[in-house]
Every structure is written in C-alpha cells, then in structure tokens.
Amino acid sequence: MMSEQVAGLIRDMFPGIGVTIPRERRITVYSTADRLHDVLRGLHGAGVTHVTTITCMDKIERGMFELLYHLWWENNLITVRIEIPRAIPVIPTITTIFPGALSYEREIQGMFGIQVENIPDPRRILLSDEFPLGVYPLRKDYEVK
C-alpha cells in the first residue's frame, strides 16, 4: 500500500490523531500513553502483526521518556510515538496484542527503568548479573566511567 493510503486508513480509524509521512514507506502516528493500547489494538485489528522494535529516548531536559513503537505493515513502517513522564515511567505491556514484543519491552525496562505493567517476563535482559539493580545505563544521567 502507498504511504498516503495507510496514513488515511489510520486517520479514519482514529479521528483527530496526528499522522505524518516523513518519507515514502515511513508513517509517524502521534499518540498518548492512555490511547496506546487502543491505537495498537486497532492497528492489529486492521492486520498489523509485526513489531520491528521499541525505541526509547530519554528526554531528560523535558522530564519525559519518548517511546517509539515501530510496526511493519503493508510495506510501511508505522511508528507510534508516545511520551511518558520520567518521574512515573509506567506503560502497559503490548504483549497481549503483539506477543513478539516481549524482548523489546524487557530491554526498555532494563536499560531505561520503564515499568512495563503485566509484562509476562519481567527479568532484566542484556545487563550482567553483577550490574547494580535500579541503575539504568541508557538514561542520559548515567555517566559512562
């Protein structure tokens, strides 16, 4: 599908939602944390099954974490963007909709300290057993020694 078609479908599914097309085969959807599940469930209902990854960015200057959920569908990479406060970094799991996203949720949990509610496997990933608990290396205030 052409990017304009996919963007149009998303706008029809979620009236009022922000959708941009940065370039061909790339679509950005601007959502909020409380709408995230509705948006992803709606996309899943439309036929989206493939989560490519979840990118997290530490916007320390604004006190926010930005989360990008990258989904591949109909020859377009749809990136659903949300922001959550750094002080209360809680987000519900999306593995109930996309079971394949488990590794990516474990990664943002371990590397950024995002608390993913009801994640099926909450164990830390990627960091060694000796790495201190409660320390999140990809946050901007973690200094590399």
Add this chain to the structure above:
Amino acid sequence: MAEKENNKKIIIPFGPQHPAFKESMRLDLCVDGEIVEYADIIVSYNHRGIEKAAEQRTFLQNIYLIERVCGICSHSHTTCYCAAVEEIMGIEVPERAQYIRSFIGELERIQSHLLWIGVTGHELGWDTLLMYSWKDRERINDMLERITGNRIHYAMNTFGGVRRDLSPGDFPRFKEDFDFLEERTKYYLHVIAEEETFLKRTRGIAFLPTEMARRLCAVGPTTRASNVRIDARADDPYAAYPDLDFEVVTHDSGDVWARTYVKALEILQSIRMCRQVLDEIPGGEIRVKAPLKVPEGEAICRYEAPRGELIHYVRSSGGTMPDRIKIRSPTFGNWVVATELLKGICIADVPIVVYAIDPCMSCSARITVTDSARGTVTETTFDALRRRGRQGKGAV
C-alpha cells in the same frame, strides 16, 4: 553422573561460550528424560553497551564502532547506519556507490549462509559438510579481501558513499568464482533435498507454523521458511535493490529442513544479483561530500541482513554526537521464536534447532544435572551431549 530417574527434572544450561559463534548466550533447558519441556534464553553475556558508547562518539567514529556490532554482518550494520545518517543529512549517494554497497552486502550474505550450512553439518555430525562449505566460502572471503582489504569488517561505507571502488579488471575472476559457487550451491541443494540422513534429522523438526511466525514477529530466513514473505530488499528497497532482479525465497514446510533449503536458495539469488551488479554497475563517483555536521533530525533504516530484518534508528540534535542510536539486530527478534521451537523436542535436536534460526550466540560446554531429590549436582559437557545426539545414545 547421577542416574536417570523417571520423575527427575533436569535443567541443562547451554552457554554462554562457544568458539564457533559471535555472541554469548545461554539456554536453560528444562528436560524430562529426553524431551525439552521448556527453554529459557538468557541473552546478556555479550552485551557491550554499543548504543551507549555511540552517544559518546562522533557520527563518523560510530561507523567503525557500529561495524563491530557483528563480525559476520558488519556491512549490514554500517550500510543501515550510514543510510540513516545520509537521510538526516539530506544527501544522495551516487548510484555506483549504491551498487557497490549491494554487491558487498550480497557477498556478505553468501559467506554467512555458507558458514551456516557448514555449522549445520557440524551440529549434525558431518564435519565433511563443514569442511566443504567453508572451503568454498574462502572464494567469497578472497573476493572481499581483494575489494576491501579485509575478510570481515570491510570499512567500505562512509557518509556519502563508499571508500573503495570495484576494479573492472577483477570482474572476469569474480564471474568465475560465481560460476564455481553456483555449482557448489547446487550440490548443497542436492544434499539438502536428497540425502536421507539429513532429511531424517531435519524434516518435521521444530515446526514453526505461519501464524506463529507472524504472531511472534519472526524475521529472516526463519520466517520465510514458514511462508511469511518479508524481505526488506523487496518491500523496503534500499541501495541498488530497486534495480536488481531477484526472488524472495519462501517455503511452506516451516521446519529445520525448510530453513536450510531457504538459505541455500538465497545463495543462488545473491549470486544472481552479484552477476547483475558486475554487468550493469553504472559509472560515476563512488561518494559525494557529506556535510561536516549532521543537522537535527531523525531517520529509521531497515536492511535485510543475512539473519533477517535489521533496523537502525538515528536521532541527531544537531551536535557532533548522536542523541540516540537504536539498533535491533535480527537475532534479537527471533529469540522469542526460539524458545517456542525448543518446546517438545529431543535433547539431541537442541543444537540443530537453535542453529536453524542462525543465531549470533555462543554456548558453553558446561551442563549441570540437578537431582533435587538427592541434593546433588553433577556436570557433563556439551561435547558429550553432541556425541549423544549423533550416536543416539541413552539418557544422561
């Protein structure tokens, strides 16, 4: 070793070190007798903090850092990263450079798949197949060394294009090498399709249904062997792929055999594309001048690495160093699949099922047998387990 009892659950850790692989990972297999009940995969052993390290280095320095994410798909990573940065810069890479990037990328795919065919033979107890395929693979390594100066970590990419050109004087020799490799790959296809012992070890093993492959977001030859047609070269084309003719190889068997067959057929498709590059590569520059500073912006690039979909997200805030680089390599996307595939299989099939997803992983020689009733812990070795698998011997 402790004697086997019918009700004893055994946790067998595979990992984290193995000389044949590029990363360290551990599988904890809970087994009941010969059957794996469930598997747990621990992927933390070779984490090097590259995403964090990339935030401490300039964009240009990061080409050399990111190349070392992986040894066997190093060109995949730098091509994907450079393409993302070039998109933020708003520069257009010359056509000749795009062809060279695709050429090196397909050579990388051929050598990766040949390596994998050899390791598959090794894990099934046929070191002859390992020796044959790795010897053939030397042709590709020699080509890569002739073009780039290195057998791995080619340092070909830079912002704006590539650093070295192809020399037309090498083309006749390259074409002979492709003729040779095509013949050898057809031989391997014959072995895969006809050799009875290979079929017995791989047919019907670790079946991944199409629906499960989609649901668990599998990537690469693993998912294409379950009839999921996803290939970034075709559905999100980059470099020279819009101009190159090739088939996306899929199969509907979904078992270890199908994953092997798909990879062997992909080698033929790669050879086809490489020949096309040699015949049709346009003239012109191999790079354009890139701006010294990367402007503010972000880009996401997808690349079809030998193991599957690779994605690089790059965010620049206009400084000398990136604000964020996010890399999701294909194997990381397949681990959830691997844990499902290991359920219900025999211990003897664990090596081939794990290697069938073509992981970047290492595994160790240490296996712990825990007898909770007696409170004893004993150890055996992975080599002993592999021997058991080849010889069909009894329990641990």
